[in-house]
Amino acid sequence: MPAFEHTLQLKEFERVSVGPQWDSRTRTVGAGEVAAIERFQAKSGRELIKLGYRSIQGTNWVGTLGVGQRCLEVIPKIDDPAGPLDARRTRENLLWMVSRAGMVPIEPADIARLADPQRPLLAAFLDLYVDHLAREWQRGPIKAYISEEENRTYLRGKLLFPQQQRHNLIQKQRFFTTADEFTMDNPLSRLLKAGLRCCAGQRLSDTVARKARGLLMEFAEVADWEFSSQEADQLQVSRQHSRYELLVNLARLILRSTSPETGGDGRQVYSLMFDMNEVFEKFVAAEMKTALAGTKFAVVSQVAGQSLLTQNGKPRFNLRPDIGVYRGGELVCLVDTKWKRLDMNKSHAGVSQADIYQMYAYGKEYGSALTVLLYPRWGSLPESIAGYVHNYSALADHQKGIEIRTLDVGSLLSLPAHRMEFAASLFRLIPDVAPRSR
Structure with a gap:
């Protein structure tokens, strides 16, 4: 406290x-x-x-x-x-x-x-x-040149004729000019x-x-x-x-x-x-981009392009997974982050049916062989919670369609050893990829 x-x-x-x-x-x-x-x-x-x-x-x-x-x-x-x-x-x-x-x-x-x-x-x-x-x-201090318009008693800078005519038609000894001032008073x-x-x-x-x-x-x-x-x-x-x-x-x-x-x-x-919710999503996306930098993989935040349904030929109910991982333009997997505490003592560890439906729609409409629901990990939660196989034929040859995974956010993230393990755990989200040696 x-x-x-x-x-x-x-x-x-x-x-x-x-x-x-x-x-x-x-x-x-x-x-x-x-x-x-x-x-x-x-x-x-x-x-x-x-x-x-x-x-x-x-x-x-x-x-x-x-x-x-x-x-x-x-x-x-x-x-x-x-x-x-x-x-x-x-x-x-x-x-x-x-x-x-x-x-x-x-x-x-x-x-x-x-x-x-x-x-x-x-x-x-x-x-x-x-x-x-x-x-x-x-x-x-910050000093910068600022253009200042002023009705001066001496000629300095550029004479502004419209203002000169308006203000100094009688006062011939004054000059309405604009000049650059090197000043601390700047935006x-x-x-x-x-x-x-x-x-x-x-x-x-x-x-x-x-x-x-x-x-x-x-x-x-x-x-x-x-x-x-x-x-x-x-x-x-x-x-x-x-x-x-x-x-x-x-x-x-x-x-x-x-x-x-x-x-x-x-x-x-x-x-x-x-x-x-926003912090976890953006944090994971940033860490994935760092972990996969220099590899054949590219990370895209807020994937767009597909919708759940169409109406009169127009897309309706857009689907926007948090993160997409691509290899040479081919989609490897989709990742959606959920800031929620899972509990292994609950049915399906507390993963909601709505979240599974959402990931199913992502995989089907984007044609992704793998979609990952990613939760924060603390305490004794395992890294891999569950894996599920799609029923529909388009992805029937793949071993898993949806995986439930966790990332360790309980350890001190700023320590180099924990950063290395964190990066390795991000690699393990992607199928058939081994962590780079560091």
């Missing part, structure tokens, strides 16, 4: 009580915080937390949901259910997965620092941003400052806010600017300023995560949450 007194940590789908006041010791969320989260979710259109009258429940969204000075920390179920919770390892694996999935701009060297369970994940990201920005800004600097202002204004960590306010003095020449998500995403980082690219991407993430939604009671809501 984290030592941060205003943090309440729960696993995916775990319930905690709702009471009049927030109390981390009794694992109680205040009614005021629940009301603020309800407003936030209604506006965002995402159910990050299931809200009830007497309790709330985590979902498959994990990360930090902050409400003023307090926050809910939802962590994924990637530990052994029979063993004790290892909060640091769980955080490290989550961060490794979202980083490899391309969902957060962090370096592997920063993961151990961000995994500290003593503070909210969002606060750790903000702290990382402030420290890295201070270091890079000290090396040299990239404004974006970095906007991220810094978010860090200074948040209430999750007084230490981070204090450091951010101190660093803001170094940005006195940079204008305050309110960025929409579209404006922030459109900014390009030139090769000249490439050392700031990671910070620019972090600033975008912070602006999306910490833009406060303030309710009538003044509580601000901040969100750094990840859908584990």
Whole structure:
């Protein structure tokens, strides 16, 4: 359990009580915080937390949901259910997965620092941003040429005749011109400052806010600017300023995560949450592309082109497997990821009939000899859960049509030995392929 007194940590789908006041010791969320989260979710259109009258429940969204000075920390179920919770390892694996999935701009060297369970994940990201920005800004701020139009008392740059006629018809001693200024006040600097202002204004960590306010003095020449998500995403980082690219991407993430939604009671809501279904899918795709790089195989994410049915000659109910593995343009296998805890004591280990039907449709319509349902592995789950043979004649000669497999996400994924075994397990998904020697 984290030592941060205003943090309440729960696993995916775990319930905690709702009471009049927030109390981390009794694992109680205040009614005021629940009301603020309800407003936030209604506006965002995402159910990050299931809200009830007497309790709330985590979902498959994990990360930090902050409400003023307090926050809910939802962590994924990637530990052994029979063993004790290892909060640091769980955080490290989550961060490794979202980083490899391309969902957060962090370096592997920063993961151990961000995994500290003593503070909210969002606060750790903000702290990382402030420290890295201070270091890079000290090396040299971003300066760029910006075209500025101004009615000057001297002739500089290019004279703008329409504006000159409109503004200076009487004041002949003035010149309306445009000139390039080499300045610190440019769009990239404004974006970095906007991220810094978010860090200074948040209430999750007084230490981070204090450091951010101190660093803001170094940005006195940079204008305050309110960025929409579209404006922030459109900014390009030139090769000249490439050392700031990671910070620019972090600033975008912070602006999306910490833009406060303030309710009538003044509580601000901040969100750094990840859908584990999306994380697992993108993580597996990225790892497969890395593992198979330099081989005769190619990995394609979000395979498209087939549908379940047609209507008046038009495709209906498109089929989009998560991952396709090809060899020389020929489809070798399809992989679909499912973020769900299997249980060998349940019928078919808990694999749903709907998922099997889905994989059957993928194999039939794409003509794939093998389709793989891939689940996360923890505890004593085996790597191979089950294999099934298709009945229809098109694939009758193949030994298996659908396989149920698992990938180990409980071991520390950042360790080299575990990375090698993880890559080898990805090779074993593909028929008649041996892992490369490393």
